[in-house]
Amino acid sequence: MFLKLIWESFRFALQALKSNLTRTILSLLGVTIGIFAIIAVFTLVDSLEKNIKASFSFLGTNVIRVDRFPFGGGGEYPWWKYFQRPPATFQEYQFLKQRLKNAESVTISASADALLKAGSNSFSGANLEGVLFDYKEVFDVPVDQGRFFTELEISAARNVTLIGMKIANALFPGQDPLGKELKIKGHKFLVVGIFKEEGEGLFDLPSKDEACLVPYGSFAKMYNVGRFGIEPTIAAQGTEDDIGLIALENEMAGLLRNKRGLKPTQEDNFALNKSEYIQNAIGSIFDVISIAGWVIGGFSILVGGFGIANIMFVSVKERTNIIGIQKSLGAKNYFILLQFLFEATFLSLFGGMAGLLIVFLMTFVPLGSLEVTISFKNILLGVGLSSAIGVVSGIIPATLAARLDPVEAIRST
Template structure:
């Protein structure tokens, strides 16, 4: 009961301080408002950035490793492209070797893609289409939801039939009436029957592969179109591990060992292939966003310190104005800790008012959201903002509260 009474009394005094001199109080709390806004806004924008990137990278799937001759690079150190250029491309024999011997590989597929293709259906044309040729297991590794029709069968993949699953943008351009299933389209002089249409993927925050502009065909059909005509093929393998393989350590070690055996590399020879993990991109981005959070926190800290001094000033003024009241409370038996807690709670409420203003401004940032960059104040950041506000209130009010608690009741009543 004492705590509840103290709580409401402190809240009443805080509201009274706001009403007594609104301009002075608002200007004093502005530092806390700006500081909380700076810190939580940075946290919120960084979270939105991370969510946008992770959503964009979800197209690659989880526990996925890309096997090729080119490693992912993020601008760190030297990138000897000439060294990687001379590496051999993964091939179908390596795919079969891994399928036969791997224990930690759940699925593995071979694929290749060519951009800048023109796809035709009668008088309708889709420019800059992407043709992907892949083996059957590719669908088990990457998310490729189909809105109409179906995916290839294992037999169709093995036989290299002239059938295709097309992206939503391709279907919309070639078949504006929505009657694309079963129709014959032409790409690179080769005819394909449309057996399925992918769900629309839409835009992503960062440029990632999209199924919207794709023509997906069996890998053997792709080879017929390009390799059989002497055109350059740069194949890659894509493997998916098991969820129980934490940090993908087992599958990475197994793939590295099997590829070295298959390629006949000696123990002292360097790998002539790259095992790329999509989560390496996330780790790189997290390093950058982590630095942004630290920078934003430091900037906001200076604003909060200014606000903290302002609240301390308000509290000293409040102690001065209520000196006689403190003396009466003590004369009637109020303990020192009661006076101390009363002013500490009042300081916390004042800081909360400033913090809530900052959080309100952060919530307004959601008005700037786009389809690929969604800004929202989540519960975690809301709690962080409230905790920081409360902590600043305690730190700012401790000195005025101690001075009030130590007052002699007789001297305090005389001050009236």
């Protein structure tokens, strides 16, 4: 019975489309534009947010960094006080590594822009970073060829390096860089690994394509690391059950205050920055854009809903005689009601699917470094929203049809 009802409703919906094609298309255009506007905005927002967050992947996930400056700014805190704060030290890293209980791993690193050379080729502006073995436990190290450093290479401060794809192509064009040597500030380094290529990002942010990793000790030999030189950064990876990294943040703050000899009345002379801060800030911005998409698409859907309601009122008027015959043959009110509700839903789905098709075709349009993809979640949202509009638009005409008196309906012409 249910399947028969669906089939008849689908058939009547097709008849409504065919009987007055121009009127029906114009009426469904509102739903099509509305669904397109909402899903297009959501698709662009999701894709843009995904690309931007990927650009900040160098900050790590579920990570707290020890810095002098907070990510969110200091508010009314005098900016000049930040410069008076001491930078993180290797001794503080060792202190935290030995005592932190709410961290999966702790590491320290230091970075600088560097000029790399190999024979007559050079690459300027490389993001040179000195790291320890536990660096790969805190940050993502996507090695495509070769390997990461061994613990022996790190502890012995050997001159080995991992380089990005841009550096590899610039210094060793048409060659396999593994096992080759390059020079950093006159020091020879052996290439043991190459990062997976990331491609162009939306912003000019640190990329693994331009990255060059060396052991922390090797970095310290070439650069002055400390208060009057390059400031290192301590980073700790939190546990998965520590929601918001609250436990880790409190523990790190207490240990750092203890290590730096701060009295209870003294304020912190360090900033604990969470990698999620920037991602949450980005998410808040896109939430506002999503609301704008709802408003813009909502007006179009409202117009489309009235269009479908108009089609259904006309359909009820044209089929009043048929409704009377059906009821005289024993058709229940709910049968008539569901028949028109299904018809309204199918009509709305036709318009919604057309909107989704336009969004899908839009994903093939090249937008530079922005890769646009329509998610399954947004497809379900479009289908669900179309169905809901169909039900809301068809409920009044369907109710009127179900309440028709069979005798009066049969007499109508």
